[in-house]
Amino acid sequence: MRVPLSWLKDYVDIDLPAEALAERLTLAGLEVAAIEYIGVPQASVPGLRYPKSDHLVxxxxxxxLGAIREVKPHPNADRLVLAMVEIGGGVIEQCVTGAPNLFEYKGQVLDKPLWTAFAAEGAEVWDGHSDEPKRMILKEKPLRGIPNRSMVCSEKELGISDDHEGIILFYEPITRPDGTPYAPGTPLQDVLGDVVFEIEFTPNLARAISIYGVAREIAFLLDLPLRPPSFDAVMEGAPIGDAVQVEIRDAALNPRFTAALLRNTTIKPSPEWMQRRLRMVGSRPINNIVDVTNYITFEIGQPLHAFDYDKLAARSGGGAPTIITRTPEPGETLETLDHVKRTLEPHNILVADTAGALSLGGIIGGAETEIDDSTRNVLLEAASWNYINIRRTMTTQAVRTDAGYRFSRGVHPSQAILGLKRGIELMRQTGGGQIAADVIDVYPNPLPPVKVELPVREIERLLGVTMTAEHAACLLRRASFTVEVDGDTLHVTVPDYRMDIGEETIGRADLVEEIARAYGYDNIPQTLIADEMPAQHGNPALEQEETARDVLAALGLREQISYRMTTPEREAQLVPPGAKSCLPPNPYVALANPITSDKTVMRKTMLISLLENARHNARFTDRQQVFEIGAVYLTRPGDPLPDEPRRLGLLMTGRRYPTGWLGADSDANVDYFDLKGVIEGLLRGLHIR
Incomplete structure (x- = not known):
């Protein structure tokens, strides 16, 4: 996920250099895979080594930052205009430009200036007309008879993106975080300069897959105050209760469903600041309503979905619609927003109404009730979904979305109401209208808080660090845990959004991990284990396998490890047409939720993987001598678990010896006797006669 530093600073004050912050996040488990610089210089931090960036500073x-006050026609060219740009102190610079997004203003003195990026003579920029990356220094030269020594810039010319269809334009003043506008002549570094972290999240960090989630981690790690976004909404319209009803038929698949209604709004482009942030995280702006749903997904990690309320009302015959979450009826289909008509599986959870399916819950909306330019009333949904079911649905329906990505890792039901209020208020602010009084909130089985008792001795046992109860409590409170100290025991209540914290023994280990992250893994001393070692027992089967591996490697073979999943069709290729199958007659062990279409069952033999790998590797080498040791899977009547006997597979093909100066036989190919010799050598190595 792309995480802009400027967006993080809305929630936490960060004084560390970006490189030092990236190191701190990585050491705490949020791996910063890359750092992208937009206009700002790369810092040099003692003790840290990052690849030198070749970006444009x-x-x-x-x-x-420039303010375009007037756009004059070019006297000698219809496809050029003269932009009169204020750059501070009342100074006006004339820029000759062919930017198509200025043509509509040709011949106008602007009542409200257009804000843009201005580059003066001597500035270094990217050549926007070159297909290859190439920098240039601005020098004065005439353009169709008009002297020109500066330019108004596109995103490509400043290295922001590859967009060169027009210059950068902002239609409203760009403001600082405190709301004060930037003045013309402000260095563009201070206005649009930024650093973007590319962060890779492990599955246990679902809570952090948002800008606010990362900010929360930073506040925890650096012991800084955290400023949450506002979750207040101005709800002054007619009550929502008479406008829509919600029914949850399976609370295990849909634990919570909330809804809010915005009436008499206007569909238009979202504000420049929102569009800019969405582009920086890789999302394409569409309109204010859709952009808000995406913005909240990235901001706090709670995906939303917006329905055109009037289309819902029309489907219900003009009355108040009833939203139902359920699994599909037999043969039911749904056309989704990507214009794919989907045949629904029995396990798919749907958002529907009395007329049929509306969307794939938690993943993607339906085309029939999508927001368009004619939308005036918006029903906003924020819900919680079973993460295992979402993961399974994305696999079977072959669809990946930002919403599904987050729900498939787990979003706590408590976040739904926060996302709903934040989203509906931003929609009101960007499009106008009135929010209906109250919200619909169906939450049949609220989850109880997780509570864990943590003895201080457990911290020392696992970390090797002596720590007082108060010190440990202080570290946990930084992560928003509620902690009561009772002697040498901490009574900890886990924040609701921390779905990664378990209970009892697992919960204690999870809390110790949080303490270690705050304390700093690099500050934990190296110590020898103090616990008594358990009695040692041999594992003859494993030892024999390892001996076989050593012997085969000494005989010149290489070990391969392949997937244990395959398909019946692939293994059927081992049997010639009309011949009796040599495979075990047992039915296949089928996967309930296969990860891909070519891995649907567990293998009965290792031959197919040996042969498929040999076919693939034959493109790169003319000599292969490999082995594999692993399990095959055979069903047992009346037993839900299969038999898993271990097997050894050998494959030799191509030249007998590696290419080189090995004598007259170096060009000969392997044959039966080579394989026989390997087997004899293996038996000798295992002391089998």
């Missing part, structure tokens, strides 16, 4: 004296 914007000159603070020459690349500035």
């Amino acid at each position: 914007w000159d603070r004296e020459r690349i500035l």
Whole structure:
């Protein structure tokens, strides 16, 4: 996920250099895979080594925020205009440009200026007309008879993106975090300069897959105050209760469903600041309503979905619609927003109404009730879904979305109401209208808080660090845990969004891990284990396998490890047409939720993987001598678990010896006797006669 530093600073004050912050996040488990610089210089931090970036650093004296006050026609060219740009102190610079997004203003003195990126003579920018990355220094030269020494810039020319269809334009003043506008002539570094972290999240970090989630981690790690976004909404319209009803038929698949209604809004482009942030995280702006749903997904990690309320009402015959979450009827289909008509599986959870399916719950909306330019009333959904079911549905329906990505890792039901209020208020602010009083909130089985008792001695046992109860409690409170100290025991209540914290023994280990993250893994001393070692027992079967591996490797073979999943069709290729099958007659062990279409059952033999790998590797080498040791899977009548006997597979093909100066036989191919010799050598190595 892309995480802009400027967005993080909305929630936590960060003074560390970006490189030092990336190191701190990585050491705490949030791996920063890459750092992208937009206009700002790369810092040099003692003790840290990051690859040197070749990005364009914007000159603070020459690349500035400009205000276009007037757009004049070019006297000698219809496809060029003269942009009169204020760059501070009342100074006006004339820029000759062919930017198509300025043509509509040709011949106008602007009542409200257009804000843009201005580059003065001597500035270094990217050549926007070159297909290959190439920098250039601005120098004065005439364009169709008009002297020109500066330019208004596109995103491509500043290295922000590859967009060169027009210059950067903002239609409203760009403001600082405190709300004060930037003045013309402000260095563009201060306005649009940024650092974007590319963070890779492990499954246990679902709570952090959002900008606010990462900010929360930073506040925890650096012991800084956290500023949450506002979750207040102005709800002054007619009550929502008479406008829509919600029914949950399976609370195990849909634990919570909330809804809010915005009436008499206007569909239009979202504000520039929102569009800019969405682009920075890789999302394409569409309109204010859709953009808000995406913005909240990235901001706090709670996906939303917006329905055109009037389309819902029309489907219900003009009355108040009833939203139902359920599994599909036999043969039911749904056309989703990507214009794919989907045949629904029995396990798919749907958002529906009395007329049929509306969307794949938690993954993607339906085309029939999508927001369009004619939408005036919006029903906003924020819900919670069973993460295992979402994961399974994304696999069987072959669809991946930002919403599904988050729900498949687990979003706590408590976040639904926060996302709903935050989203509906942003929709009101960006499109106008009135929010209906109250919200619909169906939550049949609220989850109880997780509570864990943590003895202080457990911290020392697992970490080797002596720590007082108060110190440990302080570290946990930084992560929003509620902690009561009772002697040498901590009574900890887990924040609701921390679905990664278990109970009892697992919960204690999870809490110790949080303490270690706050304390710093690099601060934990190296110590020898103090626990008594358990009695040692041999494992003859494993020892014999390892001996076989050593012997085969000494005989010149290489070990391969392949997937244990396959398909019946692939293994059927081992049997010639019309011949009796040599495979075990047992039925296949089928996977309930296969990860791909070519891995649907557990293998009965290792031959197919040996042969498929040999076919693939034959493109790169003319000599293969490999072995594999692993299990095959055979069903047992009346037993839900299969038999898993271990098997050894050998494959030799191609040249007998590696290519080189090995004598007259170096070009000969392996044959039966080579394989026989390997087997004899294996038996000798295992002391089998």
